[in-house]
Amino acid sequence: MAESLSAGKSTVVAESDFAEIVRRHQAMVFSIALRFLGDPAAAEELAQDVFLQLHTNLSRLKSEEHVKFWLRKVTSHRSIDCRRRRSLPQVSLDEAPESAAPSRTEDPMLSRRLRQLVASLPEKPRLIVILRYQEDMNAEDIAEVLAMPVATVKSHLQRSLAMLREKVTRAIGEVTI
Amino acid sequence: MNFDKDTNRMEDALKNALRRREAPEGFADRVLTRVAERSSATPVVLRHQSWLRLFAQPLVRGAAATAVCAALVVGGIHYRNVQREHAEGKAAKQQLILALRIAGSKLQLAKSKINEINVNHVPADQTGNQEEKE
Numbered sequence: 001m002a003e004s005l006s007a008g009k010s011t012v013v014a015e016s017d018f019a020e021i022v023r024r025h026q027a028m029v030f031s032i033a034l035r036f037l038g039d040p041a042a043a044e045e046l047a048q049d050v051f052l053q054l055h056t057n058l059s060r061l062k063s064e065e066h067v068k069f070w071l072r073k074v075t076s077h078r079s080i081d082c083r084r085r086r087s088l089p090q091v092s093l094d095e096a097p098e099s100a101a102p103s104r105t106e107d108p109m110l111s112r113r114l115r116q117l118v119a120s121l122p123e124k125p126r127l128i129v130i131l132r133y134q135e136d137m138n139a140e141d142i143a144e145v146l147a148m149p150v151a152t153v154k155s156h157l158q159r160s161l162a163m164l165r166e167k168v169t170r171a172i173g174e175v176t177i
Numbered sequence: 178m179n180f181d182k183d184t185n186r187m188e189d190a191l192k193n194a195l196r197r198r199e200a201p202e203g204f205a206d207r208v209l210t211r212v213a214e215r216s217s218a219t220p221v222v223l224r225h226q227s228w229l230r231l232f233a234q235p236l237v238r239g240a241a242a243t244a245v246c247a248a249l250v251v252g253g254i255h256y257r258n259v260q261r262e263h264a265e266g267k268a269a270k271q272q273l274i275l276a277l278r279i280a281g282s283k284l285q286l287a288k289s290k291i292n293e294i295n296v297n298h299v300p301a302d303q304t305g306n307q308e309e310k311e
Contacts (some may be wrong), residue, residue, distance in 0.1 A: 026200035111194035134195040
C-alpha cells in the first residue's frame with residue numbers, strides 16, 4: 001500500500017488500502033483528538049469524521065508521509081473547531097483507562113497530573129504541546145500543520161513548558177522518576 | 178528530580194504522559210461501515226463526480242471546447258441558411274401574388290371586352306331570324 005501511495009499523482013487507493021490506512025493511523029488521530037478534547041466519545045466521533053474526509057480526499061494525497069501530515073493537520077483544526085462549537089466536559093482523561101502499558105520509568109501520578117495540566121492549557125499551546133510530545137514533531141512541522149510562524153510555536157512551547165514545570169514542581173515538589 | 182534544573186527530564190515525563198492511546202475497539206470497522214453507508218447513499222452523486230472527473234484532463238477539456246466551438250459555428254451557418262431560404266420563399270410568394278393579381282386584372286379586362294362585343298352583335302342576329310320566319 002505504501003508503494004501505491006507513493007507511486008505518484010495518478011495514485012488510486014483501493015478500499016482494502018484505505019482500511020489499512022485507518023488501522024495504521026487510528027491511534028494517532030484518536031489520541032490527538034482525545035488529548036485535546038478530553039472526551040473519549042467526542043474524540044471518537046471526530047476521528048471517524050477525519051477518516052471519512054480522508055476517504056473523500058485520498059486520491060489527492062501523494063505519499064504515506066503526505067497522508068500522515070494531512071491527518072495531523074485536519075485532526076488539529078477539527079479539534080479546535082469542535083471545542084469552539086460545543087462546550088465539552090472539561091478533562092475526563094483520567095476516567096478513561098490508559099490502554100498502553102506504562103513504561104518502566106513512568107510515574108503514574110506525575111503523568112496524570114501532567115495530563116491534567118496540559119488539558120488546562122489554552123487551545124493553541126495545548127495543541128502544540130500535544131503535537132510536540134505525543135507526536136514527537138519538531139517546531140517547523142508543527143508550524144506547518146497549524147499554519148503559524150515557527151517562532152510563535154517555539155514561544156508557545158517555551159511558555160507552556162515553563163508553566164507546566166512550575167505547576168508540577170509546586171504540586172509534587174521533588175519527584176524521583 | 179528537580180524540574181527547574183532538568184528540562185530533559187520534564188520533556189521525558191511529558192512524552193510518557195502523552196503517549197498515544199489505542200483507538201476504541203472496532204473503531205476501524207465503524208469507520209469503514211460509515212464509508213460504505215455514505216457510498217451507497219449517494220451513488221448518483223458519485224457517478225456524476227466520476228463522469229465530471231474526465232474533464233480534469235487537459236486533453237479532454239480541449240476536445241470538449243473544440244467540439245462546442247464547432248457546434249456553434251455549424252449551428253450559426255445552418256441558422257443563417259434557414260433564414261435566407263425563408264426570406265427567399267417570402268419574396269417568391271409576394272412575386273407570385275403580384276403575378277396572379279396582374280393576370281386576374283388582364284382576364285377581367287378580356288372578359289369585359291368579350292361581353293361588350295357580344296352585346297353589339299346580338300340584336301342584328303335576332304332581327305335576321307324574325308325576317309326569315311315571316
